[in-house]
Amino acid sequence: MNFDFETPVQRAGTDSQKWQKYAGRDVLPMWVADMDFKSSPAILEALHARIEHGIFGYSRPTPSTMDTMVRAMKERYDWTVNPSWFVWLPGLVCGLNVTAQAFAETGDEVLTLSPIYPPFMTAPKNSARISVSVPLVLDGQRWVIDWDAMEAAVTERTKLFLLCNPHNPVARVWTRDELTRIAEFCTRHDLVLCSDEIHCDLILDDVQHIPAGLISEEIAQRTVTLMAPSKTYNIPGLGASFAIIPNGALRRKFVHATAGIVAEVNTLGYAACEAAYGKSESWRQELLNVLRGNRDRLLEFIASDLPGISMEAPMQATYLAWLNVSELGLKDPITHFENYGVGLTDGAFFGAKPGDYVRINLGCMRATLEEALIRLKKAVAAI
Secondary structure (H helix, E strand, O other), X not given: OOOOOOOOOOOOOOOOHHHHOOOOOOOEEOOOOOOOXXXXXXXXXXXXXXXXXXXXXXXXXXXXXXXXHHHHHHHHHOOOOOHHHEEEEOOHHHHHHHHHHHHOOOOOEEXXXXXXXXXXXXXXXXXXXXXXXXXXXXXXXXEEOOHHHHHHHOOOOEEEEEEEOOEOOOOEOOOHHHHHHHHHHHHHOOOEEEEEOOOOOOEOOOOXXXXXXXXXXXXXXXEEEEEOOHHHHOOHHHOOEEEEOOOHHHHHHHHHHHOXXXXXXXXXHHHHHHHHHHHOHHHHHHHHHXXXXXXXXXXXXXHHHOOOOEOOOOOOEOOEEEEEOHHHOOOOHHHHHHHOOEEOEEHHHHOOOOOOEEEEEOOOOHHHHHHHHHHHHHHHHHO
């Protein structure tokens, strides 16, 4: 089946946070992780059917939804998941905050890697925990973990390690050997491991996503895995996410931390989630081909037309490209590129040195990308 990833969808003037940012300005929004593609036909059909039902009361997942989720974990990752391990959430940022509250006390330290999606650093601070970031290092053309720095960062107050798998923004897919070393590190230091795997179904290279909690039974018993259909199927506004927590004691602590604070998933979110994991695989595969094409086009254009900009390591996953712009010598690259009509995300937002990096969202029609590339060329030439 062929799906339409080329016909533009009018988002300007709607409730789109992505497009509202530049309302009234000729700036292409390529910042927040939100694609410009319609969700899969199966998701749209499921939502229409749920709306036709006409009642939107308090919801819980149906047996059909749970069967779909368990089957998806088995088929995609060979992961046998018990339905009781699921804890439903309205979003994964919420999940990071709940994790920090559940498994660390006031003044405890939460370890993560940087550059990284900002809530990994802010979630601990929101509840008076201390965020400690260990910078990734570039080894040739590969972002890797600095294990010596990791060991040096651990103290008696370190209680939790937040992993991004695949890693946003550098688009790394962690290997089995790396995940095994992470598991050993967490076990040796008695840390809870929280692995945010929201981009796990957006693997672009011929590599395998491995859930961190699947490495061994020992690490499974200290792991909280966060997943969602939101990025892959472009439904973040429906607020349907989940944690998978095999250890009953950890699960109870996690659920207790949500009490009275975390909202329930809504009826449309459950319907979309089931259709995403159960009936949208052919759509996902075509999406991946589109994203690979956009990534390759960006790389080609960087090499031929954007001197001073580079992608230092392969973009293995996600639709978010991490670009080094340090050679351009811009104090404020975001404003500069906005002045030429492209809205990017500042790398400093992720913990990078100001002026060195930007992130660009490639989850758009090819025509949008081509126009953005023309504008980026003009912006670079102006320097």
